[in-house]
Amino acid sequence: MLRTIGTLLVVLVAWWPEVTARADEVVPAVRNAERARVATIAKLAPTVVAVFQRSAPAGGSGVLITRDGYALTNFHVAGEDQFFKCGLSDGKLYDAVLVGVDPTGDVALIKLVGRDDFPTATWGDSDAVRPGDWVYVLGNPFLLASDFQPTTTYGIVSGVHRYQYPANTILEYTDCLQVDASVNPGNSGGPLFNGAGELIGINGRISIAQRGRVNAGAGYAISINQIRNFLGDLRSGRIVDHASLGATVSRDSHGAIVVSQILDESDAYRRGLRVDDEIVSFAGRPIHSVNQFKNVLGIFPEAWKVALVYRREGEKHEIRVRLRSLHAKSEMAELSAPEEQPPRERRPDRPAPPQAPNDKKQPRRLPRRSREKSFTHRPEADVSDKLKALYATKPGFANYYFNRVELSRVLRGLDAWGDFHSRPAWELSGGLATGAPFRCILSGAFASLETGGKTYLQQLDQDPQDEPAGSGGLLVALNQLRLLLTQREKAFASLVYFGREPLDGGSEPVDVVVSSLGSIDCRWYFSVATGALAGFDTRLVEDTDDCQIRFREIGTFEGVRFPSEIVVRHGESEYATFHVLHLKERR
């Protein structure tokens, strides 16, 4: 018995420190969680931007993503302006210039100037986010922060992969994140961070009810994975478009998602997709609802290649489809900022009621405007010359200046191949994969190919032909390559940097440059990893299958480098593989 009492006393003594602890003391777990939150916010705050328009007493928020000052915000925060004033948590105001816009996705890329060591946010993975995850919203709600210290709100993820209808605008929130952290007017364009402080979205929209245009527990953020897909395109300075499959889908009586309409001229149609085919998966994600289909479609820029699995008569087919643009070129070129004010956030000291970023009950309209009012209008007079030098107008572009910057960067990838300027005509020879020899002449007057006892010819002053037949226009394509290498920009009616995409829908990221000359359009692919030209597609006529040329090996020939293994594809099939053994200058 005494031993029992002794044991109890030992237990009692062991508990003593806890027993004497003050009742109101906070347990370490809670204290540590709070400390971690405070530290996270302190780390995140310097990356948050208070964006102010110059032309109106309006603004929003943004977040820095590169040390040289690129920052993300909403398209509806950028409005019609090309120049901005941006406040950071260091209390300083920086100049900024518009780079690119994605009006459909409500994203704008701007660039702050004046430093090369801006603090930047760490990118997260928005597809890894789950309902219940803690999130931080940082920004400038109601434009409260006169010292640019961002406001932080904290909450949980309420839903993922949400779809929010465009409702009379082209602006559509697909595959977005829904949070209960307070998002209010002025938070638009600001960052959504996960509990670890990684950037997972850009806040831009809220649901409101009868309670006024303020947070009602449902805020929406554009997923960072979607923005990652568009980032290269945004850096191109273009007015970036979203994608269309060229087909619409609906739920049939059995609950399957089936093709209800399809455009004959779409790539999807050429790859074999037809009305009533059941969509099984799209870009690797299973499709069980129309919203899911729209969610997947919404995260891709135009022209990306995406895998699609469909079922017909019980049999599954996998195809790779190049997505079309969602809008006509003219629509995008004439796109301007909203006519109405709802999405703009005014300073509270101005006589205007607080306004929500956007919502579905009173959606914001994005009217088409005349070109005079679009992005092509002139910079304001009070902007410094230094800033003005970072802006150039061109139809279809938010800021053409940045296209020039990116284009020169990418074209430098050609320098490694040596100087082709002085070699305007070439003769290539070697063997096909079949073993048959070939000889190919590329000159200023014609392109020809001799192989298997036949000679194929394309006179350059005649209409471009699918020559050899079934190649998609190989001779025309090779001549385009000759023009690019020998004359670069001078050879084409237009040559622009388009953006970044995975080559052929695979995993290798490439920078894309688009050229046009007469009716011939080419897409040139430069490896992001090496800078080298990895291949190009040539299209003789719009909405037809192109001639796809990929470089497997690069060799050295008489002081220049040139592809030594060239694969040519057309439609679904490989046309031929050329092993180049000799490259001669032809005089």
Added chain:
Amino acid sequence: MRGRSRLLAILIVLLFALAEQPQACRAAPAPVLSSPSDILDATLAKVVKIFGTGGIHNLEGYGTGLLVSPNGHVVTVWSHLLDSGDVSVVLNDGRRYTAKFLKGDPSRDLAVLKIEGDNLELPCFDLRDIADVSPGTRVLAFSNMFKVAAGDEPVSVVHGVVAARARLSARRGAYGAAYEGPVYIVDAVTNNPGAAGGALTTLDGRLVGMIGRELRNTESNTWVNYAVPLAQLRGPIAEIIAGRFTASPSKSDEANLPRFSAIDLGLVMVPDVVYRTPAYIESVIPGSPAAKAGVMTEDLIVFVNDELVQSNRTLKSILGRLESGDSIRLVVRRKEKLVPLDLRAPERRGK
């Protein structure tokens, strides 16, 4: 030996008494939401989206419901959604069912639906294991607010803290709320369009309450974020499922009455026999506010606060919107003259 036993008993009591205090204060913040996703996923599977009649004005055609039996009994708020009898119930995995209105308890604003079919083996809340919580408890609210979720998307979840447990004193348009029992008041915006019928749970997924319809506080006119404790609903739900439930009609009629009616002012109107019965006063109760203001038998009420009174029904709806202490200007037709009369709305009935 006896002395030792007593010492032991005292020590044990002492130990527990001392130990209890720090344990209790540790218990409150203990459920820190650290990795809630699995619990959330399990709860999301028990909350359904309901689609029924509506879609005009402020009447949404969508709502939320709670699965409470494996065989597809769904609990929700008794609303216009159910007017057509059959509604669509969509699970978080996209399965779509037709459900029939089984029975409701108007005094608790409660309706129970049954998904068609047998042996459905659906995930459901265990009504035997519900949580009775106190202010300060952290909670999650699950609902189909704003119809954000479609198809196989789970409903939305928001987090909050129970701010108070109080009697509901709220109104819906001109009418008082049907339910006037205890509710949990939450510090988050839980009662949004479409949220009624949703779940309020503890962080570990135990059901606490059912989110009620959108209502305004009668005193402050602000929107109330609340849930009806499951303890209030569990009995009637079980009875409805067992087929034993009978609603007490007197309470429901009482509860659904407008907040003010003519009789509160001391007016007895002529019987409301046709669609547009003119608002004639049959008699005035002596000593009532109306009598004091000089209203007389056989007066015809033409205006109330500048609103044209076309019939007994319009009068009802206008009076229903009044607040205690509001000033009322009646214009009555007496013989061939229009007579203005001023009175004040009395204290509300039952207060």
